[in-house]
Amino acid sequence: MMDPKDNVAxxxxxxxxxxxxTVTSAGGDVVxxxxxxxxxxxxxxxxxxxxxxxxxxxxxxEVIGEATEPIEEGEHVHVHNVKSLRVRIETKA
Amino acid sequence: MNFLGYKRPDGSxxxxxxxxxxxxxxxxxxxxxxxxxxxxxxxxLTHNMGCGHYVFAPLRPLAGLGKNPNVxxxxxxxxxxxxxxxxxxxxxxxxxxxxxxSIVIQEVGGTIKATKQGVKVAKSMAQKVSRLKRxxxxxxxxxxxxxxxxxxTTSGIAANxxxxxxxxxxxxxxxxxxxxxxxxxxxxxxxLAKRAVNEKVAKEIVEVIRGMxxxxxxxxxxxxxxxxxxxxxxxxxxxxEKSLGDSYKAGSxxxxxxxxxxxxxxxxxxxxxxxxxxDPESVTGIVAAGAQIVAFTTGRGTPLxxxxxxxxxxxxxxxxxxxxxxxxDINAGTIIEGKETIDEVGKRIYEKILEVASGEKTKAxxxxxxxxxxxWAWPVxxxx
Numbered sequence: 262m263m264d265p266k267d268n269v270a271x272x273x274x275x276x277x278x279x280x281x282x283t284v285t286s287a288g289g290d291v292v293x294x295x296x297x298x299x300x301x302x303x304x305x306x307x308x309x310x311x312x313x314x315x316x317x318x319x320x321x322x323e324v325i326g327e328a329t330e331p332i333e334e335g336e337h338v339h340v341h342n343v344k345s346l347r348v349r350i351e352t353k354a
Numbered sequence: 355m356n357f358l359g360y361k362r363p364d365g366s367x368x369x370x371x372x373x374x375x376x377x378x379x380x381x382x383x384x385x386x387x388x389x390x391x392x393x394x395x396x397x398x399l400t401h402n403m404g405c406g407h408y409v410f411a412p413l414r415p416l417a418g419l420g421k422n423p424n425v426x427x428x429x430x431x432x433x434x435x436x437x438x439x440x441x442x443x444x445x446x447x448x449x450x451x452x453x454x455x456s457i458v459i460q461e462v463g464g465t466i467k468a469t470k471q472g473v474k475v476a477k478s479m480a481q482k483v484s485r486l487k488r489x490x491x492x493x494x495x496x497x498x499x500x501x502x503x504x505x506x507t508t509s510g511i512a513a514n515x516x517x518x519x520x521x522x523x524x525x526x527x528x529x530x531x532x533x534x535x536x537x538x539x540x541x542x543x544x545x546l547a548k549r550a551v552n553e554k555v556a557k558e559i560v561e562v563i564r565g566m567x568x569x570x571x572x573x574x575x576x577x578x579x580x581x582x583x584x585x586x587x588x589x590x591x592x593x594x595e596k597s598l599g600d601s602y603k604a605g606s607x608x609x610x611x612x613x614x615x616x617x618x619x620x621x622x623x624x625x626x627x628x629x630x631x632x633d634p635e636s637v638t639g640i641v642a643a644g645a646q647i648v649a650f651t652t653g654r655g656t657p658l659x660x661x662x663x664x665x666x667x668x669x670x671x672x673x674x675x676x677x678x679x680x681x682x683d684i685n686a687g688t689i690i691e692g693k694e695t696i697d698e699v700g701k702r703i704y705e706k707i708l709e710v711a712s713g714e715k716t717k718a719x720x721x722x723x724x725x726x727x728x729x730w731a732w733p734v735x736x737x738x
Contacts (some may be wrong), residue, residue, distance in 0.1 A: 263511070271589065273509050273690050304507040304589035304653075304671070318591075322508070323545065325595035338591065340579075345592035346542050348570050348580050 263287050264308060264322030269306040269338045271320075272315040276301050282335075290297050297339050298335040357711035359495065359646075363451035366423035367495040369646045369711040371486055372397055372662065374425045374471065375579035376416055379404025379436040385457075385465055385496065386431040389472035395480035396429075397652040397661050403728050411730045413438045413446065415616040418642025418722045419449035419726075422662050425452040426483035429476050431468070434460030453479060481644035488713065490569070494528030494622065496711065499645030500603045500662065503633035506588025506653030510599020512670030512689035512696070514653035518602045519700030520649060520707065521605035521624065531612065532687045533604040536566040537580075540593030542601040544625070555629050558612045562628050570640045584654045588671075591722045603651060615729050616642035624671075633658050634727035639667065647707055657681045659723025663717040666706055683717050 262270040270284045276297045284292045284337050295309055306320070312332040317324045326343045336342070359367040373396040377386040383400035386437045390398035399419055403412035420443070428447050432440025440456035448454045455475050462468045464565035478614050485555045500521055502509055521531040539546060543563040550556035570580075579586065580593040588595045610623035616639045629639045633656065637648055641663045648665045650658065655678030669675050672687030684703055694702075710716055 271511060302589070303673070306507070306589065306591065320595055321598045323542070323594070323598050324542070325598065326592035336612050339589070340586055340591050343591050345541075345580060345594060348567050348574075350571055350574055350578075 262292055262319055263346055266322045267319045268308060268310045268312050269318060269320050270309050272301055272303055275303050282307060295335045298333060299337055301337045308334050308336050308338050309331045310334055312338070355708055356490040356492055357710060358706050358713065358722065359491045360426065360486050360488060361583035362423050362426070366450070366644070367491045367646070368423035368426065369427045369664065370424035370662075371395070371483050372424055373427045373429065373483060373663065374399050375422055375429045375431060375474055375476060376420055376443065377401070377404070378412070378416070378430060378440050380430040380436055381405070381433040381436070382459060385459055385468045385472065388469045389429065389431065389476050392473045393480050395484060396476045397724065399661050399726060401726055401728050403730060404436045404663045404688065408584065410438060411432055412728055413443065415638060415642040416730050417442055417446035418616045418618060419638070419662050419716070420619070421450040422641055422644055422646070424646050424662050426486065426712065428455070428481040429472060429479065430456040431472060432456060432458045433696070434458045434729065453482070455479075457728035460670050463547065474508040486552040491618060492565070496524060496647065497530040497532065497619075497643070497645045498524045498707065499534065499637065499648035501636055501640065501648055502600055502603060503658060504652045504656045505585055505590060505596055505600065506671060507590055507599070508670035508687065509651055509653040509692055510602055512597075512685040512699070513668045514599055514602035514670070515669060515696045516670075516686045516699040516703055517603045517649050518690065520703045521603065522607055523606040523700070523704050524623075525605070525624050526620055529623050529656055530619055531604070531607070532619070532624045532643055532645055533624065534629055534636040534640050535600065535631045536563055536628045537570065538600045538624070539563050539590075539597050540567050541597040545598065546601055546604070546609060549609050550605070551610050555609060555611050559609065559626065560622035562612050583695070588653050613643060615639045618643050629729055630734065632727065632729070634725040635729040638726050638728060647665070647710060649707065652682070655681060657718065657721065657723050658725050659716070659718030659721075661724035661726055664710050665718045665723070666703070666710055666716050667718065668703060680721070681717055
């Protein structure tokens, strides 16, 4: 976890569903433990708190996008449930 | 700390001693390549620009590559009908007081004659520059380009913060650092603006980055992923996430200003160059602005080099170092594995930079990577 404000953390190894993931701060202190809801690959993000639909997803203490659906703690956070708020191009129906 | 470099007539210091054979237009590429191929120490700088289509778009980047302190002497090869002629380009490069000559294919009378004449000129240049000796210089003579490509989530956690430490060391030693790629700063502009040297620069950072966003919305028209498939596979979900991670490479020094594409900074310190997120164009832009060395972070791995400046490849992903080790100079993946701290890796990169500045070859150089691409698709800079 890069910043105390963050609601996601980056996995430093592949994890299997049900695995207990130890979340540490950038300084290396243990912050909490979360149970992985599904298998998540190395380098991908895991929710360290419940994130509501349209709630901002925070990493580095900054906004990296918003949730497109409710995300439970321990779930994989990626392009299927978070979208960018920048370079928004609306399609004409 | 010192490095061993080559003193140039304008007072700048090169870390390489190239004879550059630069084509003014793609029509002259083959002749430029043939000349360079026959002369040890010479390298062709070829590209897809020129003619009249983009008017003066190629002038600043090509002149900048010729003026780069790593280039000891220049032979310009023109066709004869292009807007940025061999004469115009040679005169612009000659401002740096280094030896510059030009050959025009239509004037000389075709490929065979132009090649023959060019080889003679380049050979004479290569012989002269080979007599130059390296001397010690301090880091205030160094401009470090900072670039990333093929990012994944390890970039923002490991490789970029480590390179950020190096950028700070170079700037603290009185040198210059240029951060590239405006596209990949979209979403991080508020963080960077806080580090601007003054209000004016803060405003400019936000305007330039938002301006790039506007241009992208207008030119793309259709919703597309603003990050590459490899970025997504590597765990990056959004442009903001990529940008925030990217911005760590700039370290913590005050930002002195924004530069246009290939614009040479007029003072020392940290700068951001306004350019796209396409690596060969970005590297060309920062090298044309005078960077003698580029520190290039990559999560997924890339072989990219430059014909003018050594490119030091750094990955924060231990798996990439294992699989793409042929192309990667520094493994910063030790940060993720808990074996080294960001500061320790930063120190290793810094030491590598001093060695490379003094003559050690990077993997991109050894493998002959000389990619060059010029940014032209979007509005051409007004200044030249």
